[in-house]
Amino acid sequence: MSDPRSSRFGAATLAIHSQQQQDAFGSPHMPIYDTTTFAYPDTTALLEVTEGRRRAPLYSRYGHNPTLYALEETLAALEGAEKAWAFSSGMAAISTLFLSHGRRGIACLGEIYGGTLGLLEHQLPELGINTHFLLEGDDFDALEHLLASGVGLVYIETPTNPTLRLTDIAAVAEQAHRHGALVAVDSTFATPINQQPLALGADIVVHSATKYLGGHSDLTAGAVMGSAKLLDAMWPWRQNLGCALSPQMASLLSRSVRTLPLRVERHNASAQAIAEALLGHPAIARVLYPGLPSHPGHRLARQQMRGFGGMLTLEFVGGRDAATKVADRLALFAIAPSLGGAESLVTQPCTTSHADISAEERAKRGITDGMLRLSIGLEDAEDLLDDLQQAIATLSESDNTQ
Numbered sequence: 001m002s003d004p005r006s007s008r009f010g011a012a013t014l015a016i017h018s019q020q021q022q023d024a025f026g027s028p029h030m031p032i033y034d035t036t037t038f039a040y041p042d043t044t045a046l047l048e049v050t051e052g053r054r055r056a057p058l059y060s061r062y063g064h065n066p067t068l069y070a071l072e073e074t075l076a077a078l079e080g081a082e083k084a085w086a087f088s089s090g091m092a093a094i095s096t097l098f099l100s101h102g103r104r105g106i107a108c109l110g111e112i113y114g115g116t117l118g119l120l121e122h123q124l125p126e127l128g129i130n131t132h133f134l135l136e137g138d139d140f141d142a143l144e145h146l147l148a149s150g151v152g153l154v155y156i157e158t159p160t161n162p163t164l165r166l167t168d169i170a171a172v173a174e175q176a177h178r179h180g181a182l183v184a185v186d187s188t189f190a191t192p193i194n195q196q197p198l199a200l201g202a203d204i205v206v207h208s209a210t211k212y213l214g215g216h217s218d219l220t221a222g223a224v225m226g227s228a229k230l231l232d233a234m235w236p237w238r239q240n241l242g243c244a245l246s247p248q249m250a251s252l253l254s255r256s257v258r259t260l261p262l263r264v265e266r267h268n269a270s271a272q273a274i275a276e277a278l279l280g281h282p283a284i285a286r287v288l289y290p291g292l293p294s295h296p297g298h299r300l301a302r303q304q305m306r307g308f309g310g311m312l313t314l315e316f317v318g319g320r321d322a323a324t325k326v327a328d329r330l331a332l333f334a335i336a337p338s339l340g341g342a343e344s345l346v347t348q349p350c351t352t353s354h355a356d357i358s359a360e361e362r363a364k365r366g367i368t369d370g371m372l373r374l375s376i377g378l379e380d381a382e383d384l385l386d387d388l389q390q391a392i393a394t395l396s397e398s399d400n401t402q
């Protein structure tokens with residue numbers, strides 16, 4: 001196939017066939033080049049590469065490694081991007097993005113991941129980079145003000161953790177571009193299968209590949225996708241910060257990505273079925289899932305997403321204690337942070353991802369102590385639902401009042 005990005009192929013085909021790189025022996029996938037440096041027959045051949053006339057592997061820390069090239073071709077194809085770079089973690093991808101493209105100031109719209117928040121709140125201001133936080137993902141008036149003051153990068157996450165709120169990617173992109181600012185989207189919760197931020201007008205997409213792209217809770221990685229121009233500007237930063245993905249992890253991630261479309265389809269279907277089944281349960285005050293018509297972001301989700309994802313949040317009538325009891329009594333859901341793996345996980349945001357902020361601050365963000373966030377895995381949906389129902393059934397009458 002010529003250029004899979006411009007092709008008529010679907011995501012499942014792209015996930016398997018978009019690697020252009022071939023090894024010398026016809027392996028159907030690029031093997032691991034556990035190689036730090038690459039040799040050249042003479043100085044003329046070396047200079048062709050170091051002087052930029054020919055792209056060829058040279059030194060793996062630079063990101064020059066065939067195993068990495070192959071992975072990046074697939075990642076770019078899945079997001080419909082010209083290029084992708086792979087990083088040693090999601091935070092490595094995000095911090096390199098901010099250092100490369102955020103120096104004119106960064107405006108964050110809506111809820112963001114804790115590590116990203118820490119970086120923007122503490123480390124980047126120490127370097128003199130101005131950062132701004134707009135709590136509501138649709139605060140377009142405040143955003144207009146920041147853009148008019150010259151902020152160069154708008155950063156959003158959609159859907160957000162743990163309330164699964166959505167931000168209108170096309171609307172933010174249109175507004176930012178009027179001011180010459182860039183828009184970057186952390187699309188980790190959505191995956192490239194459920195949402196394509198670049199097609200909606202965003203300039204850059206970032207992923208914690210540790211989650212759905214990896215999909216098996218066995219690797220830590222990150223990715224950035226976008227135009228050649230924007231990605232090329234990030235290259236020297238990744239090279240000299242030294243945070244390119246290792247060839248071993250790149251190979252493992254390539255292996256995982258081949259089944260991404262299949263896995264995401266299953267995550268979507270199971271989460272939807274479980275959300276629908278628990279809707280209206282007397283012990284549950286709210287089921288937050290973008291695929292439910294009752295979800296505040298449902299209309300927008302239908303516009304900008306092709307599937308609603310595997311993350312779902314329950315809010316218990318009985319508050320914090322009821323949520324804790326249910327988490328402790330679940331048999332198939334492990335209590336653990338992270339998400340996107342084959343196994344189902346459960347977290348209580350007030351004890352993990354949002355433990356560091358006050359209850360008052362959490363309330364402002366719509367996060368209550370009675371919430372449980374579920375990462376719906378690849379088990380049989382009926383078994384997961386049975387497990388949830390048995391755990392909830394152990395709550396007594398008194399647990400179901402505040």
Ligand SMILES: *Cc1c(COP(=O)(O)O)cnc(C)c1O
Binds near residue numbers: 092186207222
């Ligand atoms: C986990 C996560 C990150 C950070 O990724 P790491 O791979 O842990 O560095 C960033 N954004 C979101 C939305 C995440 O869930």
